[in-house]
Amino acid sequence: MASELRELNDATFDEHLVATDVPVLVDFWAEWCGPCKKLQPVLEEIAREQTGKIEVTKVNVDDSLEIARRYEVLSIPTLILFKDGNPAVRIVGAKGKARLVEDLAPYL
Amino acid sequence: METRDVVILGSGPAGLTAAVYTARADLRPLVIEGEPSSTSDQPGGQLMLTTEVENFPGFPDGVQGPELMEAIRGQAKRFGADLVTTRATRVDLASWPFRVWTAQGGDAEPAVETKALIVATGAQSLMLGLPNEGRLLGYGVSTCATCDGFFFRDQDIAVVGGGDSAVEEALFLTKFARTVTIIHRRDALRASKIMQDRAFANDRVKMRWNAVVEDVIGDNKVTGVRVRDTTDGSEEVLPVTGLFVAIGHEPNSSLFTGQLDLDAAGYIQTAGSSATNVAGVFACGDVQDHVYRQAITAAGSGCMAAIDVERWLDHRAHAG
Numbered sequence: 001m002a003s004e005l006r007e008l009n010d011a012t013f014d015e016h017l018v019a020t021d022v023p024v025l026v027d028f029w030a031e032w033c034g035p036c037k038k039l040q041p042v043l044e045e046i047a048r049e050q051t052g053k054i055e056v057t058k059v060n061v062d063d064s065l066e067i068a069r070r071y072e073v074l075s076i077p078t079l080i081l082f083k084d085g086n087p088a089v090r091i092v093g094a095k096g097k098a099r100l101v102e103d104l105a106p107y108l
Numbered sequence: 109m110e111t112r113d114v115v116i117l118g119s120g121p122a123g124l125t126a127a128v129y130t131a132r133a134d135l136r137p138l139v140i141e142g143e144p145s146s147t148s149d150q151p152g153g154q155l156m157l158t159t160e161v162e163n164f165p166g167f168p169d170g171v172q173g174p175e176l177m178e179a180i181r182g183q184a185k186r187f188g189a190d191l192v193t194t195r196a197t198r199v200d201l202a203s204w205p206f207r208v209w210t211a212q213g214g215d216a217e218p219a220v221e222t223k224a225l226i227v228a229t230g231a232q233s234l235m236l237g238l239p240n241e242g243r244l245l246g247y248g249v250s251t252c253a254t255c256d257g258f259f260f261r262d263q264d265i266a267v268v269g270g271g272d273s274a275v276e277e278a279l280f281l282t283k284f285a286r287t288v289t290i291i292h293r294r295d296a297l298r299a300s301k302i303m304q305d306r307a308f309a310n311d312r313v314k315m316r317w318n319a320v321v322e323d324v325i326g327d328n329k330v331t332g333v334r335v336r337d338t339t340d341g342s343e344e345v346l347p348v349t350g351l352f353v354a355i356g357h358e359p360n361s362s363l364f365t366g367q368l369d370l371d372a373a374g375y376i377q378t379a380g381s382s383a384t385n386v387a388g389v390f391a392c393g394d395v396q397d398h399v400y401r402q403a404i405t406a407a408g409s410g411c412m413a414a415i416d417v418e419r420w421l422d423h424r425a426h427a428g
Contacts, residue, residue, distance in 0.1 A: 075250055098211055
């Protein structure tokens with residue numbers, strides 16, 4: 001699925017989190033997940049509106065199962081917001097933009 | 109505020125077919141398609157949670173549910189339908205033109221006024237309502253087998269339910285899981301014969317008859333499911349790491365309570381066609397159908413609603 005969001009994988013994940021100053025939102029997704037596809041444009045919109053405050057990235061669980069396992073992702077989409085490399089909040093399931101922004105706001 | 113000829117609430121097969129037809133009739137429909145979720149209450153509706161759809165005419169080799177919905181959506185857009193990814197939060201059907209508020213537009217002012225309204229809000233998958241079900245949702249409890257089955261490779265898991273969707277989910281999950289136990293409260297499935305035959309022929313599918321789920325067990329993720337036998341009342345814990353809930357649906361009609369006639373189960377009542385008790389308001393798809401509930405019947409009823417709207421607007425225009 002073409003996306004303007006940065007795709008992280010098992011090899012680049014840790015390094016990228018360390019190198020990024022702003023909180024990093026990771027969207028665990030896969031090509032075969034209908035709700036994940038509907039969530040993507042919402043995440044792209046949030047990324048555009050919150051430039052400089054948050055970086056929105058994606059991890060394809062099909063390709064990067066190791067990262068998904070490490071954070072015990074058992075359902076997609078799952079969003080995890082990392083601050084200073086550590087998970088700060090976890091959102092399970094697709095949601096509308098207003099609800100996501102509300103869920104993320106306290107951590108930004 | 110903008111006044112439309114027709115606004116369509118919902119974007120499953122019913123809503124989008126209504127959009128195709130009203131767009132081709134030059135009514136420039138606005139589709140309020142819903143917002144993302146991981147249940148069937150989302151843009152595209154229940155088919156977004158399915159994989160292979162084998163019974164939609166025109167696809168001899170089957171079609172993926174999300175692909176089918178993307179195709180119908182594209183068809184509606186091609187003829188000029190406008191789609192917004194938000195959900196309706198309130199409607200006022202007491203005065204005309206009807207008014208619709210959305211999550212995007214906020215509570216203060218209605219987002220749009222419309223001469224005719226097509227309600228195609230579909231149905232929402234039911235949850236069991238167990239003490240620990242919500243807490244463990246996403247940690248082994250799932251409402252979406254197609255999304256989450258992947259994470260249960262070589263594990264023992266359970267599906268609760270006895271209808272077509274429960275058996276379809278169970279069969280899908282055998283691609284990943286070591287065993288899939290179907291927990292059903294009766295001693296026979298409600299599912300269609302072809303699905304039952306497939307389930308009984310699959311050696312990864314196990315049946316736990318006459319059992320109701322009492323709770324889901326687990327601290328941070330599911331480690332078991334407590335069931336009670338309905339014949340002798342005994343309880344046991346099934347050691348499963350996943351629980352997929354497929355016990356049926358309820359209509360998404362709460363927005364219309366007190367404004368449209370609903371039956372005892374909450375389905376919008378339609379008479380003979382897609383007409384509701386409010387002139388100018390039409391309903392189609394699973395929000396008004398507790399009998400057929402198929403993608404093709406939803407699409408067909410969406411077409412009916414579109415034609416009913418066209419005639420109603422025409423009649424009203426000529427009546428002055």
